[in-house]
Structure formats: structure tokens, C-alpha cells
Amino acid sequence: MTTVSGQKSGGLKLVLFGPPGAGKGTQAQLLRDRLGIEHVASGDLFRHHLSNGTELGEMARDYMNRGALVPDEVTIGMVIDRIGQIGGGEGFMLDGFPRNTNQAQALESALGERGQGIDRVIHIQVADDELIRRLSNRYICRACQRPFTRDAATGAPPERCEDCPDGGDIYQRDDDTPEAVANRLTVYHQETAPVLDFYRERGLLADVAGEGSVEAVNASVLQSLEIAGE
Numbered sequence: 213m214t215t216v217s218g219q220k221s222g223g224l225k226l227v228l229f230g231p232p233g234a235g236k237g238t239q240a241q242l243l244r245d246r247l248g249i250e251h252v253a254s255g256d257l258f259r260h261h262l263s264n265g266t267e268l269g270e271m272a273r274d275y276m277n278r279g280a281l282v283p284d285e286v287t288i289g290m291v292i293d294r295i296g297q298i299g300g301g302e303g304f305m306l307d308g309f310p311r312n313t314n315q316a317q318a319l320e321s322a323l324g325e326r327g328q329g330i331d332r333v334i335h336i337q338v339a340d341d342e343l344i345r346r347l348s349n350r351y352i353c354r355a356c357q358r359p360f361t362r363d364a365a366t367g368a369p370p371e372r373c374e375d376c377p378d379g380g381d382i383y384q385r386d387d388d389t390p391e392a393v394a395n396r397l398t399v400y401h402q403e404t405a406p407v408l409d410f411y412r413e414r415g416l417l418a419d420v421a422g423e424g425s426v427e428a429v430n431a432s433v434l435q436s437l438e439i440a441g442e
């Protein structure tokens with residue numbers, strides 16, 4: 213593998229890859245603080261549209277609640293537009309996109325037109341039974357999207373987000389129901405996992421074990437980027 217310090221052009225461009233519940237969002241926040249690159253999460257973009265009641269959001273709602281992929285005609289444009297708003301010299305990390313090989317191809321073409329490309333794809337690996345356990349215990353801050361979990365001792369989720377100045381509201385996502393979770397995992401294995409081969413063939417894939425502590429996973433992620441941890 214080439215070192216990511218030999219980036220293709222501009223800031224570091226990463227894909228955080230892995231099944232729902234692998235910890236992509238958590239690692240993205242740590243990487244953003246550390247590297248100062250933008251976090252572009254397709255699911256967050258959709259949820260933003262949903263809460264603003266846009267046409268795109270209305271269109272995506274049913275797919276999301278079922279845990280199905282929103283059609284590419286909608287998704288690809290939305291994410292590529294968002295990337296286009298980021299200056300050429302700045303880096304970003306994608307989270308939740310690409311989720312099938314068609315999206316991976318569209319991303320490669322769009323970046324290619326700008327003389328850019330993805331520098332590394334970090335694949336966070338977690339077994340299905342652990343993912344199911346995590347998703348059923350997951351809560352999100354409505355304001356900043358930070359994930360939280362139930363308190364180990366009391367079994368209760370936190371009442372307010374400690375990161376948000378006015379204490380963001382904590383809620384459980386509609387698609388973290390058992391049926392939707394099962395469907396999201398099936399979709400991941402059938403449609404999303406083939407994207408791994410797409411990036412493996414291009415020599416961009418780094419596998420990271422995702423079942424350790426947040427800190428341990430973060431250390432492995434930084435190692436995969438050849439950046440020393442604390």
C-alpha cells in the first residue's frame with residue numbers, strides 16, 4: 213500500500229466503510245477533530261432533508277424506514293453536490309457512501325473530472341450479532357448526530373447531548389427497529405459488501421477490526437493512515 217501522505221491531490225479524501233453500527237460515525241468525529249477534514253454522511257444528509265420536509269426527504273423516507281437503499285438517481289446527485297461544495301484543496305471523509313458499486317463508479321468519475329481520487333478506504337469490520345446488539349442500544353443527538361448508548365449501570369440513554377451548547381435532544385432512529393436493522397444488514401451483505409472488491413482492486417482498502425474500544429479502533433484507523441496515535 214502507498215502511504216496516504218502521498219495523497220492524490222488536495223486534502224485527504226477518505227471513505228469510511230462498514231456495516232450499519234460499525235462505528236463509522238464515532239470514528240468520523242474523532243478523525244474530524246484530529247485531521248480537520250469534513251465529514252460527509254449520506255444518512256445525515258437524508259435525515260436533514262427529512263427534518264426540513266423537502267421533496268427529496270419525502271421521497272427517501274419510506275426507503276429509510278424499511279432499511280432499504282434510496283435509489284441511486286436521488287442519492288448520487290445529493291452526495292456529489294455536497295462534495296462539490298467542499299473546496300478542491302480540502303479533504304473529506306465519506307460515511308455511508310458509496311453503498312453499491314454503481315455509486316462507487318459514479319464517485320470515481322465525479323472526482324476524476326476534478327483530477328482527484330479517494331486516498332484510502334477504511335473498512336471497519338464487526339460481526340452481525342455485535343451490530344444487532346449495538347443498534348438496538350443506539351441513541352442519537354438530533355442536533356449534532358453524535359451517537360450515544362444506554363448507560364451500562366442504569367440502562368437509560370443520556371437525556372441531553374454533552375457536546376451541544378443548548379444540550380441537544382437525544383432520540384432513537386426510526387430505522388433502528390429490529391425489522392429495519394435485519395433488512396439493513398441483508399442489504400449490506402448483498403449490495404454494499406461488493407464495493408470492497410472495487411476498492412481492493414484499486415489497492416485502496418485497509419481493514420480495521422471494529423470490535424475493540426472506541427480508542428483502540430481509533431488507533432487502528434490512524435495506523436491504517438500511517439498517522440501516529442497519541
Ligand code: ADP
Pocket residue numbers: 231232233254255256258275276277279280281282283287307308309310311315387396
Ligand atoms: P446506517 O449506516 O446506520 O445504516 P445511515 O445513516 O448511513 O445508516 O443511512 C440510513 C439510511 O439512509 C439507509 O438505510 C438508507 O435508506 C439511506 N442511505 C444512506 N446512504 C445511502 C446510500 N449511499 N445509498 C442509498 N441509500 C442510502
Ligand code: ZN
Pocket residue numbers: 353354355356357358373374375376380
Ligand atoms: Zn449534540
